[in-house]
Amino acid sequence: xxxxxxxxxxxxxxxxxxxxxxxxxxxxxxxxxxxxxxxxxxxxxxxxxxxxxxxxxxxxxxxxxxxxxxxxxxxxxxxxxxxxxxxxxxxxxxxxxxxxxxxxxxxxxxx
Amino acid sequence: xxxxxxxxxxxxxxxxxxxxxxxxxxxxxxxxxxxxxxxxxxxxxxxxxxxxxxxxxxxxxxxxxxxxxxxxxxxxxxxxxxxxxxxxxxxxxxxxxxxxxxxxxxxxxxxxxx
Numbered sequence: 001x002x003x004x005x006x007x008x009x010x011x012x013x014x015x016x017x018x019x020x021x022x023x024x025x026x027x028x029x030x031x032x033x034x035x036x037x038x039x040x041x042x043x044x045x046x047x048x049x050x051x052x053x054x055x056x057x058x059x060x061x062x063x064x065x066x067x068x069x070x071x072x073x074x075x076x077x078x079x080x081x082x083x084x085x086x087x088x089x090x091x092x093x094x095x096x097x098x099x100x101x102x103x104x105x106x107x108x109x110x111x
Numbered sequence: 112x113x114x115x116x117x118x119x120x121x122x123x124x125x126x127x128x129x130x131x132x133x134x135x136x137x138x139x140x141x142x143x144x145x146x147x148x149x150x151x152x153x154x155x156x157x158x159x160x161x162x163x164x165x166x167x168x169x170x171x172x173x174x175x176x177x178x179x180x181x182x183x184x185x186x187x188x189x190x191x192x193x194x195x196x197x198x199x200x201x202x203x204x205x206x207x208x209x210x211x212x213x214x215x216x217x218x219x220x221x222x223x224x225x
Binding site for chain 2: 004034036042043044045046049089091093097098099101102103104
């Protein structure tokens with residue numbers, strides 16, 4: 001079945017540092033890929049998405065490229081801010097309107 | 112446009128009590144689903160529906176019931192609450208158009224079972 005694997009553990013970094021969160025997936029066919037963000041005490045917000053190979057999703061300075069050859073969708077941001085502190089979830093949908101989520105990564109940005 | 116609305120936002124239940132988490136969407140989406148979020152587990156699918164009158168089980172359906180009598184509403188019922196059902200619950204709705212699908216989430220319902 002479909003599955004998403006995110007790198008283990010929280011990520012702590014200083015303001016203006018470069019952020020990378022790894023995400024790899026297993027799926028049949030050609031899934032759509034998503035990154036969701038959850039700020040403290042809030043619900044899930046769609047951060048960005050990509051629907052086919054080589055597509056790049058981007059939003060709020062975050063980017064992720066759909067790499068079919070490596071089955072990856074790594075999230076990157078060049079210069080993080082304290083306000084980017086949140087939990088980030090990678091997810092996929094195989095066209096059935098249901099999502100398979102990774103376990104999430106807590107990101108803590110220190111001033 | 113309210114999007115996906117969940118109620119209540121917070122609830123404390125005693126073991127054995129029953130309750131219903133409400134979910135409503137005003138976007139005329141065919142697909143609706145319920146997820147639970149637990150620390151270190153990500154989100155897991157409980158039940159989903161592809162249209163009014165049609166529901167099916169997801170990854171973790173035990174202890175929960177759903178129904179879909181209208182397109183707009185998709186309530187989640189806990190028949191006899193257990194401490195293991197302490198979690199954050201998210202309702203989602205979506206449509207499919209061509210090769211894309213956009214999935215919208217409610218703000219979540221924080222449930223504690225004591």
